[in-house]
Amino acid sequence: MKINLKPFLLIYICVTSFLCNKAFSQHKTDSLSYYTRAIEKVTSEETLAKAYQYLIEHLEVKKKQNNKLGIAYDLYFLARIDYKVGFYDDSEVSAVEALKILDGLKVNDYNTKLKTGVLNLLGQVYNQKNMFDKANETYLKALSITSTSRDSMVLYNNISNIYKNQKLYSNAKNTLVKAIKLFNRVEDSIEKARVIDNLGFIKFKLNSQGAFNDLNTAYTIRQNVDNIAELYPSYKNLSEYYLSKKDTVQALSFAIKAYDVANKVNSLSYKLDAVKTRYTLGDNSVFKEYSFLNDSLLKAAKLSQNKFALLKYNVSKSQLESQIEKSQKQVYQLLAVVILILALGLLYFFRAKHKKEKLKEVYTTETRISKKVHDEVANDVYQIMTKLQSNDNVNEDVLDDLEQIYLKTRDISKENSTIHVNQDFEILLTDLLANYSSNQVNVITKDIVKVDWKKVSDVKKTALYRVLQELMTNMKKHSQANIVVVVFSQKNKKVTINYNDNGIGTTLKKHNGLQNVENRIQSVGGTITFTSTINKGFKANIIL
Structure with missing residues (x-):
């Protein structure tokens, strides 16, 4: 029987709402730079939630001050939080609002840098929503205004990912070549490794020369960077490369390395991807783990979104009423939800019971009719046929008709037995x-x-x-x-x-x-x- 989890999620939301509010009131760091750095490198859902609440409050202050740049800045980072949580529509709304404000401000290096970031984020949002043309258009707008080689390189790499998602590998390769031409003016080795690794993967898909060299170069760079998570895409792409060369030993070796990295960084999405790769390579020992991780990832993503949906609700409510009034209302809501759950549960139970009894009655009736047709009608017809067969004056056609009636009644009985x-x-x-x-x-x-x-x-x-x-x-x-x-x-x-x-x-x-x-x-x-x-x-x- 399929169980509807929505009512239980409602209970969870109400309870965690109270706990989250209490936690936020006890721990608050009034530092904009602290929370924007936390968004850059998320360490926990709690940190991201605190950053969201702080930015909402900070945004209200900037609105009262009519500080356009401050409003745009806060909206940009709120959009980034929504993007990380998976609320792509909400992220798009905040980013577009920030962009409108920035379009009306004076052009300078700082404003241009922020606008480039907003456009880059919008491109990522549209990419996630499979609006590839829109994403490409947005990235190109960012390219037209950016003044740094690093930002240009990142944008080219992002554009190549759009083409890669559409399997337009030649377009992706041409775009990445433009990114590589900027290497002499960029010092960020992690971003360089991403571009090189991407190019190696595209070459491999196009069966072009130099695919392995690029993949291996990116791998070498990442080994020298103090960021183990960056090794994962290299391991995955090298595994896929060796698989295409039918070298299953090397392919499985890199798949296992990718799996180890996923466990070390404790990323559910990486774990699921790594286990899937191993299973594809014939490692059946991870089949149960794959099923478990797939369920866990879906539940974790849903739970994370539920938490932030709840947080947004609580933050907006806190702007209108006091904490005490809100807590009391949540208690009443919880009672209402419990009563509703009980009512729906009883309704579901009685409806299911009635449906089951009705089906049982139908099948019982069919069986009873089947038995009655067989025991009474078919047997009576058979007895009449027997009597008539002993009578030499009976027409053969009549006997044939009776036999057909007997066969039909027997079939009806059999079909409903x-x-x-x-x-x-x-x-x-x-x-x-x-x-x-x-x-x-x-x-x-x-x-x-x-x-x-x-x-x-x-x-x-x-x-x-x-x-x-x-x-x-x-x-x-x-x-x-x-x-x-x-x-x-x-x-x-x-x-x-x-x-x-x-x-x-x-x-x-x-x-x-x-x-x-x-x-x-x-x-x-x-x-x-x-x-x-x-x-x-x-x-x-x-x-x-």
Whole structure:
């Protein structure tokens, strides 16, 4: 059963809101330079949160003073915090607001430097939002005003990353060549290593000469820099390079080094990336860790965003009311949330119970009718046939008609009889489909063994069995198909079944057969879609 975590997140938000406010009131460093440096090199989420609150308060002071440059400066660093947390829309709003202010100020070195930083950040935001043309345009604007070689080099490297994301490797290479021409005027070895490593990777993608030399040069530079995190991209790119050369030993060696760096810097994203690389190289020992890290990264990212969403909410509230009033209100909110959770939980429980009972009643009714048809109608018809067969004066056509009625009642009984889906469902389903195969119809079943049927509820398995039974029966009666293909697949907890036949097709209308099939699937929370045109077969896609 899928559990909705949103109510529990609401409780977490309310509780951590109170704790965060208390912590901020106890620890406050009134230093703008301290917090801007903290944003440059984040050491913890708590530091970033404190920087955000300080900047909000500092921004209000600058607004009261009508200090345009101070407002733009604070907005820029608030935008950077939002970018780091993953609030790209909020980051864009603050950065654009800062840019508008800077456009109206006098041009000087300081203002130009700040404007370049704002444009560079905006380019990064648009890149994250996959607005590549917009990102490229923004970086070019920054290039047109920057006065330092280092900033130009960084911007060229960022532009190359846009092209790399779009797999426009030739454009990326040409851009990086421009960055390298600035090396003589730049002393920042870390930024140089990033450019060289990027160029080596692009050359490798283009099968150009010198790829390994560039990758190795960047690696050597990074080894001499006191920043272990910078080694990660070198290890990763070298691993990918050796893999392309089919040197799996070296590829795995660098993948393991990348993994070690990820653990030392304690970066979830690096760890996940490194484990994925090792698994791709055939190191199956990290499969469980990959699944764990993937879940952990998603949870950590969501939790971090929840914390900052909560922080923004609290900061705005604190500007309007006192801390005591806010705390009291949060207590009431927490009580309301708890009551709401209980109410929703009870509602969900009773709805699920009612739905389950209703489904059970449907299947019980079907089984009861099936038994009644078999025990009473079919047996009575059979007895009449037996009596009439002993009478020489009975018309053979009448006997044939009675036999057809008997066969139909037997089929109806069989189609609605009890299904034991709790054991060997794969075999049960295979037998069902195989029963429709004949000299006239070839039924092909694919990948049924790849579905973990033990994780599918009995209610869903029963519904699926009945639906496939209905589809196959309709095929046999109406389609005139000679080939039927049923393909199974599973992704996470979702099971998909694709039915396809080459029959005469039909004009889709919600007649009783298709409507019953759709109702069955919807009753267990699944979906089914039909596709068919005259003389072009019939298709059904089922998702459970």
